Amino acid sequence: SKTYKIAVIPGDGIGKEVMPEGLRVLEAAARRFGIRFEFTHIAWASCDYYQQTGQMMPDDWKAQLQGQDAIFFGAVGWPATVPDHVSLWGSLLKFRREFDQYINLRPVRLFEGVPCPLANRKPGEIDYLVVRENTEGEYTNLGGVMYAGTDREIVIQESVYSRFGADRVLKYAFELAQGRPRRHLTVATKSNGIAISMPWWDGRADAVGAGYPSVTVDKQHIDILSARFVLQPGRFDVVVASNLFGDILSDLGPATTGTIGLAPSANLNPERNFPSLFEPVHGSAPDIYGKNIANPVAMIWSGALMLQFLGEQAAHDAILKAIEQTLASGPRTRDLGGEADTTEMGKAIAELI
Amino acid sequence: SKTYKIAVIPGDGIGKEVMPEGLRVLEAAARRFGIRFEFTHIAWASCDYYQQTGQMMPDDWKAQLQGQDAIFFGAVGWPATVPDHVSLWGSLLKFRREFDQYINLRPVRLFEGVPCPLANRKPGEIDYLVVRENTEGEYTNLGGVMYAGTDREIVIQESVYSRFGADRVLKYAFELAQGRPRRHLTVATKSNGIAISMPWWDGRADAVGAGYPSVTVDKQHIDILSARFVLQPGRFDVVVASNLFGDILSDLGPATTGTIGLAPSANLNPERNFPSLFEPVHGSAPDIYGKNIANPVAMIWSGALMLQFLGEQAAHDAILKAIEQTLASGPRTRDLGGEADTTEMGKAIAELI
Ligand SMILES: CC(C)[C@H](C(=O)O)[C@@H](O)C(=O)O
Numbered sequence: 001s002k003t004y005k006i007a008v009i010p011g012d013g014i015g016k017e018v019m020p021e022g023l024r025v026l027e028a029a030a031r032r033f034g035i036r037f038e039f040t041h042i043a044w045a046s047c048d049y050y051q052q053t054g055q056m057m058p059d060d061w062k063a064q065l066q067g068q069d070a071i072f073f074g075a076v077g078w079p080a081t082v083p084d085h086v087s088l089w090g091s092l093l094k095f096r097r098e099f100d101q102y103i104n105l106r107p108v109r110l111f112e113g114v115p116c117p118l119a120n121r122k123p124g125e126i127d128y129l130v131v132r133e134n135t136e137g138e139y140t141n142l143g144g145v146m147y148a149g150t151d152r153e154i155v156i157q158e159s160v161y162s163r164f165g166a167d168r169v170l171k172y173a174f175e176l177a178q179g180r181p182r183r184h185l186t187v188a189t190k191s192n193g194i195a196i197s198m199p200w201w202d203g204r205a206d207a208v209g210a211g212y213p214s215v216t217v218d219k220q221h222i223d224i225l226s227a228r229f230v231l232q233p234g235r236f237d238v239v240v241a242s243n244l245f246g247d248i249l250s251d252l253g254p255a256t257t258g259t260i261g262l263a264p265s266a267n268l269n270p271e272r273n274f275p276s277l278f279e280p281v282h283g284s285a286p287d288i289y290g291k292n293i294a295n296p297v298a299m300i301w302s303g304a305l306m307l308q309f310l311g312e313q314a315a316h317d318a319i320l321k322a323i324e325q326t327l328a329s330g331p332r333t334r335d336l337g338g339e340a341d342t343t344e345m346g347k348a349i350a351e352l353i
Numbered sequence: 354s355k356t357y358k359i360a361v362i363p364g365d366g367i368g369k370e371v372m373p374e375g376l377r378v379l380e381a382a383a384r385r386f387g388i389r390f391e392f393t394h395i396a397w398a399s400c401d402y403y404q405q406t407g408q409m410m411p412d413d414w415k416a417q418l419q420g421q422d423a424i425f426f427g428a429v430g431w432p433a434t435v436p437d438h439v440s441l442w443g444s445l446l447k448f449r450r451e452f453d454q455y456i457n458l459r460p461v462r463l464f465e466g467v468p469c470p471l472a473n474r475k476p477g478e479i480d481y482l483v484v485r486e487n488t489e490g491e492y493t494n495l496g497g498v499m500y501a502g503t504d505r506e507i508v509i510q511e512s513v514y515s516r517f518g519a520d521r522v523l524k525y526a527f528e529l530a531q532g533r534p535r536r537h538l539t540v541a542t543k544s545n546g547i548a549i550s551m552p553w554w555d556g557r558a559d560a561v562g563a564g565y566p567s568v569t570v571d572k573q574h575i576d577i578l579s580a581r582f583v584l585q586p587g588r589f590d591v592v593v594a595s596n597l598f599g600d601i602l603s604d605l606g607p608a609t610t611g612t613i614g615l616a617p618s619a620n621l622n623p624e625r626n627f628p629s630l631f632e633p634v635h636g637s638a639p640d641i642y643g644k645n646i647a648n649p650v651a652m653i654w655s656g657a658l659m660l661q662f663l664g665e666q667a668a669h670d671a672i673l674k675a676i677e678q679t680l681a682s683g684p685r686t687r688d689l690g691g692e693a694d695t696t697e698m699g700k701a702i703a704e705l706i
């Protein structure tokens with residue numbers, strides 16, 4: 001059987017607490033399915049490393065990671081010591097861009113046993129995928145400050161989109177929708193307010209969509225779309241969005257299913273020219289770090305998405321089933337109303353595999 | 354008693370259906386409190402007008418409105434005939450900018466009798482104000498398309514902020530928070546991803562906040578902030594946000610209280626150099642227009658905010674009380690689970706005054 005080389009980067013805060021559980025479950029799946037992993041444990045891409053060296057990653061980070069089959073990533077950010085834009089632009093956002101992980105795939109699903117913050121919603125009623133553009137758009141460090149430090153200060157922040165970048169994420173989303181029973185795609189926009197980029201983005205959705213006549217398309221402004229994630233979650237199947245809008249929707253969606261502690265993500269380079277990266281949607285959560293109370297499911301589910309991307313569908317399915325069972329019958333962490341700690345919940349899931 | 358000159362602009366779609374109810378309630382309040390209104394009914398700032406004339410408003414729109422005490426506004430937008438960015442930039446967004454309505458104040462409140470989409474939330478538990486910057490930021494038509502029409506197409510969209518613009522909205526929000534029992538301000542940000550404007554915005558919040566030591570401040574990234582509107586709505590008191598983030602939060606917040614059909618807004622020029630504008634948060638809703646089923650409460654509550662801004666606090670309070678009573682005991686429109694039409698609900702509220 002093939003050996004997968006995995007770079008393991010816990011990062012900061014609860015990233016360090018949920019990572020051991022992610023690995024525990026991967027190892028359980030490896031035993032059961034005869035998969036072999038070669039883990040490379042990496043302490044950089046963390047604010048601890050920054051404090052020691054003055055940078056988030058070593059100069060040869062790309063060379064060190066280039067031969068890996070995937071990156072298994074916890075969370076980065078420790079604003080008490082390093083400003084977020086420094087830590088994130090120096091690590092995660094670099095991976096996404098320099099490894100051209102242009103798809104950020106984020107499933108949203110309501111599970112049995114998870115108290116839903118929305119009234120009267122049953123498992124099965126919330127089940128959609130957010131496809132987020134992951135390399136351009138609103139996330140840039142382009143622009144600047146004029147008359148800095150004076151009362152006349154003016155700030156320009158540029159968003160940058162390309163047809164190349166928009167079309168490939170739209171195409172991915174249309175393909176995904178086409179392969180699902182409902183064949184429905186929601187396109188996030190804000191063309192009534194953001195007057196250059198968003199009407200253009202709508203046009204690219206029309207152009208790419210012309211090739212997928214069997215997919216129904218619904219363009220929605222980000223404001224009302226956010227409202228509908230709460231009011232009518234059942235209407236969504238696949239949702240495609242720019243970098244910023246996808247970021248918002250993929251925290252909001254999981255919140256409606258009970259906790260962002262469940263939400264996984266796959267940062268994909270579909271062509272496999274570079275390693276893809278798998279990480280929880282939640283961040284480093286300084287407020288709960290150190291107590292071993294973080295929910296490890298997002299990390300574990302991210303591992304399942306990694307196995308799926310590597311071609312190990314059966315292992316993915318087994319992990320998902322173990323997550324489902326554990327959510328349904330416990331043990332559960334506190335964010336889910338349970339009393340288990342991070343390790344107990346991770347062990348329970350691993351044992352089911 | 355003073356006579357208030359009010360420009361009445363129904364606009365498009367359900368704006369035309371809820372406006373009569375807004376006026377009905379204003380007239381009821383006028384009778385009870387001895388207030389006099391002089392209404393000027395305006396058919397422009399609508400897509401109908403655009404279809405006849407090729408522009409959203411006459412050239413002398415500003416002169417026509419300058420003498421008014423306030424603008425009472427329905428909704429603009431009819432994408433089937435006029436693209437949204439054309440209709441909105443040609444009307445509402447012009448008012449906000451050219452009349453320097455730099456505060457967009459949007460209360461969010463859970464009422465008795467309104468089925469809450471969040472599980473187990475009681476009236477009183479959701480009660481906060483979104484203060485949205487309303488004249489700059491992400492809403493611009495600056496930037497452009499390079500290599501247009503080719504595969505190499507690149508789009509630049511500029512966001513523009515000024516210290517002048519940020520400080521005045523932050524100051525307004527701090528003052529507001531300082532006058533409320535909880536004295537708590539949440540500042541929406543995204544400084545980990547949007548690397549120029551948002552760290553700068555955080556800095557302005559710190560600088561302005563230094564003058565308000567009694568207000569507790571909590572900076573939250575827009576992604577997790579959106580999640581917390583669903584998961585922990587009770588933690589919010591006053592929320593201040595840039596133009597785009599405020600737009601999103603002020604649809605999402607009302608959604609968590611049952612329907613965006615309730616949410617009012619006040620576009621304020623606090624210095625009263627120009628008329629302020631009062632409008633529902635909901636748009637023209639082409640999908641339900643023509644059936645007289647739209648919820649008129651957002652329009653009516655916007656009228657109450659207008660009276661408050663004009664100094665008629667007692668009239669504001671009476672309208673709010675009538676809204677509360679009607680929501681609690683009906684008649685209610687369909688979005689609230691009732692069977693009343695727009696007119697019936699409007700009449701019921703008017704009769705209580
Ligand atoms: C119609 C649109 C331009 C407007 C906005 O985005 O400001 C609306 O959504 C609002 O919130 O008032």
Ligand SMILES: CC(C)[C@H](C(=O)O)[C@@H](O)C(=O)O
Pocket residue numbers: 077088247281283545546576
């Ligand atoms: C940490 C932050 C830069 C990141 C993002 O905004 O992309 C995170 O919120 C996410 O969603 O992965």
